[in-house]
Amino acid sequence: MSDALRDQVRAFILENYLFTSDTKALGVDDSLLGRGIVDSTGMLEIIFFIEEQLGVKVKDEEMIPENLDSVNRITAFVESRRKAA
Amino acid sequence: MCGIAGLHFDDASRMADAGMLKRMIRAISHRGPDGDGQHLEPGVALGHARLSIIDLGGGAQPIHNEDRTIWITYNGEVFNYVELRKMLEERGHKFYTHTDTEVIVHLYEELGDRFVEELNGQFAFAIWDRPRRRLVLARDRAGILPLFYAPVPGGIAFASEAKAILASGLVKAELDPDALDELMTFWAPLAPRTMFRGIQQLPPGHLAVLEDGRMSSRPYWQWHFPANGAHRRGVRKDLETEMRGILADATEIRLRADVPVGAYLSGGLDSSSLVALLKERVPDTLQTFSIGFDDPRLDESAHQRTVADYLKTVHNHVQCSLGDIAKVFPRTILHGEMPVLRTAPAPMQLLSGLVRRSDVKVVLTGEGADEVLGGYDIFKESKVRQFWARNPRSTWRPALLKRLYPYLDITSAGSAAYLQEFFGIGLDRPEDPLFSHLPRWATTAQCKLFWSDGLRSRVTGSATERLRAALPAEMSGWHPFNRGEYLEARTLLPSYLLSAQGDRMLMASSVEGRFPFLDHRLIGFANGIHPDYKMHVLREKHILKEAMRDRLPGSIAARHKQPYRAPDAAAFMGPQAPEYVSELMGAKAISGYGYFDPDKVSRLVAKLGRSKVSNARDNMAFVGILSTQLWHAQFVDGHRFD
Numbered sequence: 001m002s003d004a005l006r007d008q009v010r011a012f013i014l015e016n017y018l019f020t021s022d023t024k025a026l027g028v029d030d031s032l033l034g035r036g037i038v039d040s041t042g043m044l045e046i047i048f049f050i051e052e053q054l055g056v057k058v059k060d061e062e063m064i065p066e067n068l069d070s071v072n073r074i075t076a077f078v079e080s081r082r083k084a085a
Numbered sequence: 086m087c088g089i090a091g092l093h094f095d096d097a098s099r100m101a102d103a104g105m106l107k108r109m110i111r112a113i114s115h116r117g118p119d120g121d122g123q124h125l126e127p128g129v130a131l132g133h134a135r136l137s138i139i140d141l142g143g144g145a146q147p148i149h150n151e152d153r154t155i156w157i158t159y160n161g162e163v164f165n166y167v168e169l170r171k172m173l174e175e176r177g178h179k180f181y182t183h184t185d186t187e188v189i190v191h192l193y194e195e196l197g198d199r200f201v202e203e204l205n206g207q208f209a210f211a212i213w214d215r216p217r218r219r220l221v222l223a224r225d226r227a228g229i230l231p232l233f234y235a236p237v238p239g240g241i242a243f244a245s246e247a248k249a250i251l252a253s254g255l256v257k258a259e260l261d262p263d264a265l266d267e268l269m270t271f272w273a274p275l276a277p278r279t280m281f282r283g284i285q286q287l288p289p290g291h292l293a294v295l296e297d298g299r300m301s302s303r304p305y306w307q308w309h310f311p312a313n314g315a316h317r318r319g320v321r322k323d324l325e326t327e328m329r330g331i332l333a334d335a336t337e338i339r340l341r342a343d344v345p346v347g348a349y350l351s352g353g354l355d356s357s358s359l360v361a362l363l364k365e366r367v368p369d370t371l372q373t374f375s376i377g378f379d380d381p382r383l384d385e386s387a388h389q390r391t392v393a394d395y396l397k398t399v400h401n402h403v404q405c406s407l408g409d410i411a412k413v414f415p416r417t418i419l420h421g422e423m424p425v426l427r428t429a430p431a432p433m434q435l436l437s438g439l440v441r442r443s444d445v446k447v448v449l450t451g452e453g454a455d456e457v458l459g460g461y462d463i464f465k466e467s468k469v470r471q472f473w474a475r476n477p478r479s480t481w482r483p484a485l486l487k488r489l490y491p492y493l494d495i496t497s498a499g500s501a502a503y504l505q506e507f508f509g510i511g512l513d514r515p516e517d518p519l520f521s522h523l524p525r526w527a528t529t530a531q532c533k534l535f536w537s538d539g540l541r542s543r544v545t546g547s548a549t550e551r552l553r554a555a556l557p558a559e560m561s562g563w564h565p566f567n568r569g570e571y572l573e574a575r576t577l578l579p580s581y582l583l584s585a586q587g588d589r590m591l592m593a594s595s596v597e598g599r600f601p602f603l604d605h606r607l608i609g610f611a612n613g614i615h616p617d618y619k620m621h622v623l624r625e626k627h628i629l630k631e632a633m634r635d636r637l638p639g640s641i642a643a644r645h646k647q648p649y650r651a652p653d654a655a656a657f658m659g660p661q662a663p664e665y666v667s668e669l670m671g672a673k674a675i676s677g678y679g680y681f682d683p684d685k686v687s688r689l690v691a692k693l694g695r696s697k698v699s700n701a702r703d704n705m706a707f708v709g710i711l712s713t714q715l716w717h718a719q720f721v722d723g724h725r726f727d
Contacts, residue, residue: 019686039528042700044700
């Protein structure tokens, strides 16, 4: 898994949902839903981020926690889609 | 409506400072610009700012009984005063005015503390009973009108708004951290708590007596529901006719005034129903008032126009822009006396201003219908969650929630797993009395992410657990739907909708609101019938829709409820934002006031400035932080944003 991509994803979540740059505030496997970090409209922002800043289109059926619910899952999802492209 | 203020001292010989009382009244002169009055005697001082509605020439207050031993300062309207006066006159009472105020004095003489149970209306008042040396404070059942009090050296001060108590100079403005905790959970501090440490509010439906240096308070009326299974059932058509009859009479008696009465018209079912009933009772000159927004997702102008044309009212409209909200927002907080998480009260202030400019002093509004007749989506949401809780592993049961929130972006999340996470909270405890409201409160509480460590350390206990401890024991025996209604009527209705967004925004323009749906006879009827008459499957306010179907345009009767919302953070962004926004949201002011973390707040502001989409939590947090800063600036620092 790319460290640079993971750091970019983590920085985005920290900045936009936890309003901090302190990396200790978010573990890479922490559940974004379980910790109440994102709400329903918050998910929309993550999808915007993935599509616009990471260049990966997210299909409706891919908007599931298995792909999007932690820094590591988002990173893995984006990497797999980039490889498939 | 009016404003009241006063002082009561333990020392029966102590005279109040007339100048102090004058200052208190002046602080709430917007509630009563038509005149003011005072009554001072050893031990007590009563003050009044008058908005003349009934007996324009003869109603100066404070008012007294025949031998001037019982005095009242009173804010409100008792709509059944005509009938009560007749009864009192038959029993020998002599009146010197034609007001509803005087009726209360004599009713108190006649019935003692039971008198308040006979009043049908909206009121907050203080009665001074000299022979018994007791002060009686009372507030209407639903909490339409406010009444604050505070211990002061040697006695208490009371008033319609906290700012009058602060004007006495006897109480210093200081934020109660637990009140902010409640506000960032329920949207408002719950009575008796207020935002001000040391200032309390009399809860709705309560009577307080100050006697022998002690204050005791008791409820004379409460929201109550039958035990589950003991609801009234009947033929639907009969119940609809009965309900319409009660609502029609509640509307009729609320026309009693010596000044013109108009109506708010949102374009929804509730206000449209009222206007339809009003048109059957008043001539062609009925004036209606509505507000529109530039954002088409929030704007209801087309529906308002449909109803106004159909019912042939003289319609008045005010359009509200983002700039308008930002401009009036400091005044919104000054009048509301609490931070808010949505800007929705600000346009209500513009709307009451339109009423006043049209030379109308009294408006009827549809507020209360959603609580009384089961209109809110949170009731539907709870019904679906209860249904889901019976089979928590079902994926299609929670999918029903998507039908409820077309205006949220919930469908974009696309997955039952997300619904599970947002609305599944408490699913394992469907009998929890707080069940219906746990998702909403959990979402709101996310605003607390921005608290400073200092504020966090000063908050004691948990807002939800405090509420849980104060719930009536019989609630566990109520139908789950009724439990949700009760929570709404106990929390959001009096603490926010009727106050920061209701009375205060009306009174900011010296306009009186009247609320037929909150007539206690209608509440009693609606609470007694089975919830299915109100929410039929997932059809909200079913009984009202059916009862009014023949009197409204078809498109209005069939409308899904659109919650009243105004633009939030967007109103304060961009180059046109007023200077106070950057000042109060800057690191210096945030650190200086000490409630929030300046680093997190600056990141929030930056995010909202650059984001293409904004989420509900960020919007609520921004408006909550800005309004808390405005609250502090105006009440603690004494700053004015004119």
